[in-house]
Amino acid sequence: MSVMTQMAPFERFYSVIRTIPAGCVCTYGRIAELAGMPRRARLVGHALKVLPDGSEVPWWRVLNSQGRISARGLGGSDEYQRLLLEEEGVAFDASGRVDFRRHGWPRQD
DNA sequence: TCCTTGACGAGAT
DNA sequence: CATCTCGCCAAGG
Numbered sequence: 001m002s003v004m005t006q007m008a009p010f011e012r013f014y015s016v017i018r019t020i021p022a023g024c025v026c027t028y029g030r031i032a033e034l035a036g037m038p039r040r041a042r043l044v045g046h047a048l049k050v051l052p053d054g055s056e057v058p059w060w061r062v063l064n065s066q067g068r069i070s071a072r073g074l075g076g077s078d079e080y081q082r083l084l085l086e087e088e089g090v091a092f093d094a095s096g097r098v099d100f101r102r103h104g105w106p107r108q109d
Numbered sequence: 110t111c112c113t114t115g116a117c118g119a120g121a122t
Numbered sequence: 123c124a125t126c127t128c129g130c131c132a133a134g135g
Binding site (some may be wrong): 047 | 129130131132133
């Protein structure tokens with residue numbers, strides 16, 4: 001079996017993330033649910049982590065359940081993520097949180 | 110193969 | 123609000 005026959009097992013997640021509209025955000029847990037894999041939030045984080053640079057998957061639109069950017073540690077893309085979101089019109093409050101009622105997707109209603 | 114680490118999350122304290 | 127526990131599971135040592 002060639003190394004290519006076994007594609008990345010995270011396509012389900014990437015597909016869902018690709019549908020998040022610009023200016024909107026979603027959570028790791030919600031992505032997992034929408035992908036049909038409830039309780040796999042942690043795996044979504046891993047999927048984004050291994051995403052190659054320059055990927056078309058809008059990883060920056062994924063936040064944790066508190067509406068915050070998950071810390072990545074040294075050399076992380078935390079700041080960059082916030083920048084990308086703000087460019088799309090996403091607002092952060094004084095404590096660095098995004099209001100899901102305003103930018104959350106899918107909309108609850 | 111065992112053990113530890115995580116871009117996580119919900120619930121209990 | 124801050125911790126802690128537990129569920130989950132791919133990766134890397």
